[in-house]
Amino acid sequence: MQFADRLNQVETSAIRDLFKLLGKPGIVSFAGGFPDSAMCDVEGIRTAVNAALTEDGGGALQYGATEGYPALREQLASFMAGKGAQDVAPEQLIVTTGSQQALDLLAKTMISPGDKVIVEGPTFLATIQCFRLFGAQLVSAPIDAQGVQTDVLEQLMAQHRPKMVYLIPTYGNPSGATLSLARRKRVLELAVQYQCLIVEDDPYGDLYFDAPPPPSLLALSAQVPGSREWLAHCGSLSKVLSAGLRLGWLIAPPELLAKAVMCKQFSDANTSTFAQATAAHYLRAGRMPATLAHVRKVYAERAAAMGQALRRELADAIDFVPPQGGLFIWARLTGAGGKIADAQELSPRAIEKGVAFVPGAPFYCANPDRATLRLSFATADLPKIEEGVRRLAQAL
Numbered sequence: 001m002q003f004a005d006r007l008n009q010v011e012t013s014a015i016r017d018l019f020k021l022l023g024k025p026g027i028v029s030f031a032g033g034f035p036d037s038a039m040c041d042v043e044g045i046r047t048a049v050n051a052a053l054t055e056d057g058g059g060a061l062q063y064g065a066t067e068g069y070p071a072l073r074e075q076l077a078s079f080m081a082g083k084g085a086q087d088v089a090p091e092q093l094i095v096t097t098g099s100q101q102a103l104d105l106l107a108k109t110m111i112s113p114g115d116k117v118i119v120e121g122p123t124f125l126a127t128i129q130c131f132r133l134f135g136a137q138l139v140s141a142p143i144d145a146q147g148v149q150t151d152v153l154e155q156l157m158a159q160h161r162p163k164m165v166y167l168i169p170t171y172g173n174p175s176g177a178t179l180s181l182a183r184r185k186r187v188l189e190l191a192v193q194y195q196c197l198i199v200e201d202d203p204y205g206d207l208y209f210d211a212p213p214p215p216s217l218l219a220l221s222a223q224v225p226g227s228r229e230w231l232a233h234c235g236s237l238s239k240v241l242s243a244g245l246r247l248g249w250l251i252a253p254p255e256l257l258a259k260a261v262m263c264k265q266f267s268d269a270n271t272s273t274f275a276q277a278t279a280a281h282y283l284r285a286g287r288m289p290a291t292l293a294h295v296r297k298v299y300a301e302r303a304a305a306m307g308q309a310l311r312r313e314l315a316d317a318i319d320f321v322p323p324q325g326g327l328f329i330w331a332r333l334t335g336a337g338g339k340i341a342d343a344q345e346l347s348p349r350a351i352e353k354g355v356a357f358v359p360g361a362p363f364y365c366a367n368p369d370r371a372t373l374r375l376s377f378a379t380a381d382l383p384k385i386e387e388g389v390r391r392l393a394q395a396l
Helices: 005-009 014-019 042-060 070-081 098-110 125-133 150-160 181-194 217-223 254-267 273-284 288-317 343-353 382-395
Strands: 093-096 116-121 137-144 164-167 197-201 231-236 248-251 318-320 328-333 372-376
Touching: 005 125, 042 273, 070 093, 070 273, 093 098, 093 254, 098 125, 098 197, 098 231, 098 248, 098 254, 116 125, 116 150, 125 137, 137 150, 150 181, 164 181, 181 197, 181 217, 197 217, 217 231, 248 254, 288 318, 288 328, 288 382, 343 372, 343 382
Parallel strands: 116 137, 116 164, 164 197, 197 231
Antiparallel strands: 093 248, 231 248, 318 328, 328 372
């Protein structure tokens, strides 16, 4: 068969390929990037399902508007207002099949072959694959514990004049880093200065452990004149309500949003109306604050337990910044004491010992740091975290 040339630009997901190796019984997995389904509010979702079928069963089971189920768009606008984005109207957002589709729609509407797109180094692996599929030339912007380094970002924007800049400002995947308030404002200023679209991907912002993070770029855009015209915001219910509902949203300038709706019509016509109606009733019932409080508490305990175990079992052979939220610890092997300093070399040895993680190299679009690795604490309880880290130390 003669496949499309664009497929030559991408490979299968390194993470998905890793999952094929995890059939060994009793393995402890720190590899997944998904939330713990055991913490889903099943009773609350069941009640929302019943309400959706009772109050508007016909509508919930029918095709719907490509832009999204009106009641959910209203609830999402209210949800965003509660996080500081006070001026988001329902018609300024569209509902997507997970935030992953929002990224796909942005790629379809914005990227032509050869266009430059700046991403963080490291960044979300699926974004690298998605943007490359549409022919983007990716440029890596370095990050530290405070997120993307805006002085270097400015230099890269001046040099490459990118079509887009893609950022995960809050509890990034895989880095766990959070962009500081000052840097957030600078990013918005750069968007206006260079007339460049900034894509803010924010699936983890609600998962803080102690103090809330700085306001989103969307919320801050009111303080930087003109920046809203150059900002797209992607949100998701996958990490806070249910990954299986596959619900996300895209907030963008009107012209871009209209193009995204057109491309979505070609893709899936509309996101599941039944799932949208369920989420709308759930949000309207006011259960989300209690759900988030519970999830934050559990993830904070697991993150702390993993950090303590890593310090105890691996000592100076590993280095990391403790996350303040999200699902991941991003670490770097130091090679101290002659230990392994290549995470891709360590990975199969770890699986043999009964523990899995994701090597960090695939998260870079260029110049990968092979010493890095991503560890997810989200789906392992405290005993499994302790055992998994012990096995990791044995593999090292």
